[in-house]
Amino acid sequence: MRVYIFLCLMCWARSGLDPAGPKFSGQPCDFRLDYTDAKFVDVIHSDINGLGINEPLGHIDFYANGGKKQPGCPKSIFSGVAFIKCSHQRAVYLFIASLETTCNFISFPCPSYKDFHAGSCVDCDDFKEKSCPRLGYQAELWKDVLKERKEKRFLRTTVFLDTTGTKPFCSYYFVLSITVLDNNMKNGCITFKLLNQLGMVEESRVYEKNRSFYQLQEVKILAQFSNDVVNISGIGLGYFQSSNWQCFQCNYNIHRVMVQSLTYPERPPLCIYNFVLKGNEELFLNPSTCTSGFGL
Ligand SMILES: *[C@@H]1O[C@H](CO)[C@@H](O)[C@H](O)[C@H]1NC(C)=O
Numbered sequence: 001m002r003v004y005i006f007l008c009l010m011c012w013a014r015s016g017l018d019p020a021g022p023k024f025s026g027q028p029c030d031f032r033l034d035y036t037d038a039k040f041v042d043v044i045h046s047d048i049n050g051l052g053i054n055e056p057l058g059h060i061d062f063y064a065n066g067g068k069k070q071p072g073c074p075k076s077i078f079s080g081v082a083f084i085k086c087s088h089q090r091a092v093y094l095f096i097a098s099l100e101t102t103c104n105f106i107s108f109p110c111p112s113y114k115d116f117h118a119g120s121c122v123d124c125d126d127f128k129e130k131s132c133p134r135l136g137y138q139a140e141l142w143k144d145v146l147k148e149r150k151e152k153r154f155l156r157t158t159v160f161l162d163t164t165g166t167k168p169f170c171s172y173y174f175v176l177s178i179t180v181l182d183n184n185m186k187n188g189c190i191t192f193k194l195l196n197q198l199g200m201v202e203e204s205r206v207y208e209k210n211r212s213f214y215q216l217q218e219v220k221i222l223a224q225f226s227n228d229v230v231n232i233s234g235i236g237l238g239y240f241q242s243s244n245w246q247c248f249q250c251n252y253n254i255h256r257v258m259v260q261s262l263t264y265p266e267r268p269p270l271c272i273y274n275f276v277l278k279g280n281e282e283l284f285l286n287p288s289t290c291t292s293g294f295g296l
């Protein structure tokens with residue numbers, strides 16, 4: 001049975017939807033939602049600094065936008081009760097949105113929101129072909145692996161994602177994997193864009209823009225798009241270094257760039273091989289299907 005009915009501002013059912021903090025925080029687990037309460041407990045945190053709770057409680061805990069103030073919520077107390085409730089209620093709206101949109105709320109296992117924002121939690125390999133867990137009703141698909149992690153390996157699974165501020169809140173995550181041939185790509189900022197099949201440019205927000213690349217070491221960069229690009233007709237890349245003492249008009253030899261949708265991990269990745277990227281200039285190239293193996 002995965003049904004919980006608690007008396008709080010918003011009742012939460014099945015999944016913990018921003019379970020109340022002020023009353024339950026610090027209580028022994030008998031008095032609050034806990035992973036031992038049901039066969040599988042997934043929790044969405046959306047207001048940990050307000051009415052919600054910070055501590056992870058379930059087999060999996062989703063922290064939407066770090067679990068803090070939600071985008072699109074009023075920023076000032078003058079908005080009255082909406083200011084107090086908006087973030088807390090967002091957990092419910094996120095859950096509902098997960099039922100209504102075809103966009104998967106992919107969420108990234110990470111020790112903290114800070115690490116997530118530093119771009120250090122791009123890997124979904126722990127979950128093999130299932131890829132990273134998804135917030136909302138789909139969380140249940142990860143039930144077995146999450147129960148195994150929690151109950152056999154005592155691993156806590158805290159996952160993070162950023163959303164937009166308006167319905168359906170879901171954004172589209174891609175991972176950009178870059179392997180360079182030279183050793184001279186240091187302390188620059190990456191820009192990453194996608195062209196859709198009509199040639200329209202979609203810009204991304206890159207997590208931890210400032211990256212260094214070392215010879216033949218693959219670097220994975222997480223990028224968030226507000227619109228999906230289903231049929232990618234072009235990939236736009238730039239590498240901008242502010243300090244020109246290093247190299248102003250550098251040419252970088254890129255061995256491979258691979259782009260993969262994480263929101264839809266079933267889509268095959270696309271690649272561009274062996275090209276030269278000019279420093280401080282944006283380059284658009286057409287990708288093709290990736291050949292397997294590393295093949296230099
Ligand atoms: C990137 O970070 C390095 C070291 O943290 C810094 O020296 C460099 O100026 C930064 N580059 C840019 C383009 O911000």
Ligand SMILES: *[C@@H]1O[C@H](CO)[C@@H](O)[C@H](O)[C@H]1NC(C)=O
Nearest residue numbers: 196197198228229230231232
């Ligand atoms: C992507 O391409 C396929 C095949 O050409 C087409 O059927 C589909 O409508 C396109 N999707 C979008 C969203 O452009």
